[in-house]
């Protein structure tokens with residue numbers, strides 16, 4: 318049997334004539350280049366099947382178009398070319414094309430004080446759509462940070478004050494005694510709880526952008542939060558982190574508001590949705606806050 322005789326089921330007429338919103342493949346393994354970094358990624362690639370009479374799309378054509386992503390840095394223009402190729406190879410069948418790429422971006426992060434540095438992984442996804450000649454790119458980025466509860470800090474301070482009253486009642490205050498007391502466990506009878514937290518950022522990019530501003534957006538988000546989780550840590554770094562947390566107490570509402578304000582100042586965005594999740598150590602459930610700007614369902 319040669320190729321000419323192979324049955325082509327996709328080209329048959331559909332028994333139920335009905336257009337479909339999305340048809341394609343999910344979870345395709347793919348190497349991609351982001352800012353020169355070779356990353357292991359997975360891709361979802363699809364098109365609409367607007368011709369309801371056609372039995373199926375041609376999956377191999379989408380799959381093969383993804384080869385364009387192997388050698389070039391991921392940029393909006395490249396994503397657009399891939400989507401254009403999806404549509405060109407489905408002329409008469411499809412009017413919209415979709416590509417989602419997921420990867421873990423690795424960034425080397427310096428310690429707060431010591432000259433050390435270590436790698437941090439940021440789950441990112443890049444979603445591109447081409448529909449009626451309109452091209453859109455949306456980024457999703459997860460940023461991990463530490464949050465210390467302001468309520469718990471205030472309650473702890475009150476207990477420390479109470480301890481001070483108990484320990485120094487009817488005593489004259491000597492500087493050396495107070496200093497020694499502050500350095501003892503009695504000087505901190507209670508500690509506020511803090512938690513590892515995650516900001517899930519969904520970001521719609523302006524159409525004119527030449528590059529994907531992943532690193533700039535991560536940096537903006539971490540600067541706004543103030544207490545990004547660390548990589549290599551010596552004691553001096555841990556002490557600086559403790560100070561940063563103490564100066565940066567936050568409820569999930571505070572984190573969501575800070576991110577909202579920071580992302581509005583970030584260039585290249587025209588809409589975003591922020592969801593912060595504080596994996597509480599006080600509770601067995603999470604504290605969550607969301608904030609949107611110019612965001613409605615795509």
Ligand SMILES: Nc1nc2c(ncn2[C@@H]2O[C@H](COP(=O)(O)OP(=O)(O)OP(=O)(O)O)[C@@H](O)[C@H]2O)c(=O)[nH]1
Nearest residue numbers: 324325326327328340372373374375376377378379
């Ligand atoms: N449309 C469709 N194809 C599927 C599905 N599952 C597996 N495939 C297979 O995907 C393979 C590639 O499809 P096509 O791109 O149409 O392959 P082809 O006909 O050899 O390629 P062209 O000549 O370019 O059309 C076929 O062998 C299909 O059977 C499915 O659910 N839908």
